[in-house]
Amino acid sequence: MSTDIVLKVQGVSKRFGGLQALSDVGIEIHRGQVYGLIGPNGAGKTTFFNVLTGLYTPDSGSFELEGKPYKPTAVHEVAKAGIARTFQNIRLFAEMTAVENVMVGRHVRTGTGVLGAVFRTKGFKAEEKAIRDRAMELLAYVGIEKYADFRARTLSYGDQRRLEIARALATDPKLIALDEPAAGMNATEKVVLRELIDRIRNDGRTILLIEHDVKLVMGLCDRVTVLDYGKQIAEGTPYEVQRNEKVIEAYLGAGHTAH
Numbered sequence: 001m002s003t004d005i006v007l008k009v010q011g012v013s014k015r016f017g018g019l020q021a022l023s024d025v026g027i028e029i030h031r032g033q034v035y036g037l038i039g040p041n042g043a044g045k046t047t048f049f050n051v052l053t054g055l056y057t058p059d060s061g062s063f064e065l066e067g068k069p070y071k072p073t074a075v076h077e078v079a080k081a082g083i084a085r086t087f088q089n090i091r092l093f094a095e096m097t098a099v100e101n102v103m104v105g106r107h108v109r110t111g112t113g114v115l116g117a118v119f120r121t122k123g124f125k126a127e128e129k130a131i132r133d134r135a136m137e138l139l140a141y142v143g144i145e146k147y148a149d150f151r152a153r154t155l156s157y158g159d160q161r162r163l164e165i166a167r168a169l170a171t172d173p174k175l176i177a178l179d180e181p182a183a184g185m186n187a188t189e190k191v192v193l194r195e196l197i198d199r200i201r202n203d204g205r206t207i208l209l210i211e212h213d214v215k216l217v218m219g220l221c222d223r224v225t226v227l228d229y230g231k232q233i234a235e236g237t238p239y240e241v242q243r244n245e246k247v248i249e250a251y252l253g254a255g256h257t258a259h
């Protein structure tokens with residue numbers, strides 16, 4: 001594994017009225033890592049994801065993707081820059097088929113544009129076929145190719161999550177950010193998910209993961225940051241953070257549900 005840095009975030013703060021949701025948070029993710037972001041309820045994990053992917057404007061902070069500064073000002077700009085994400089509450093096009101959902105992700109990276117689509121030029125048709133072929137490959141990669149022509153809403157919960165991951169991969173991201181991918185999954189689905197995330201990493205992708213399932217995080221992640229009340233209270237390998245006094249206190253302390 002090479003050690004170059006894919007994502008470098010420094011000094012991110014975000015306030016909502018009187019609430020400091022993030023204070024001075026920074027992370028560095030190296031190529032090929034699975035990096036976990038954990039913390040009790042309300043710690044600021046989703047806020048960090050939303051800032052990173054252009055949904056919230058941070059009060060301060062700097063962002064670099066593969067050494068180049070980027071401004072997470074708009075969601076589509078972030079996708080173009082090379083970050084793809086999934087959501088805690090699945091966001092698929094429910095009435096579109098599985099393969100169409102993945103094709104939408106792929107369009108971020110293609111060029112014939114609106115006029116090509118309107119006039120269905122030769123270039124457009126060839127490109128459309130290439131996009132469909134790639135989308136089918138990705139469905140096979142996440143293990144749901146047999147549902148390619150099913151509407152997204154008819155897929156099981158676990159398969160919808162896998163479809164979201166396929167769609168994210170379709171943008172050829174430098175970094176893939178997964179927001180609680182195991183939420184609502186049963187034990188068998190979690191095993192399959194874990195294998196999938198492992199495979200994505202082994203194929204050279206870099207992953208940022210928010211996850212409440214501590215076992216999954218500890219088993220999968222190379223490094224972990226722990227947030228508590230918007231502050232970064234620990235950073236290190238899963239082994240290190242599990243033994244960190246502040247982390248133990250945050251998870252066991254009053255007012256928090258252990259997640």
Ligand SMILES: Nc1ncnc2c1ncn2[C@@H]1O[C@H](COP(=O)(O)OP(=O)(O)OP(=O)(O)O)[C@@H](O)[C@H]1O
Nearest residue numbers: 016019021039040041042043044045046047048259
């Ligand atoms: N748009 C918003 N407006 C006001 N407050 C917000 C907003 N988004 C988040 N917050 C607050 O910021 C804090 C951090 O919330 P956030 O959702 O980032 O935590 P989390 O770690 O993702 O929690 P959970 O594990 O419950 O998903 C919480 O106190 C939350 O109420």
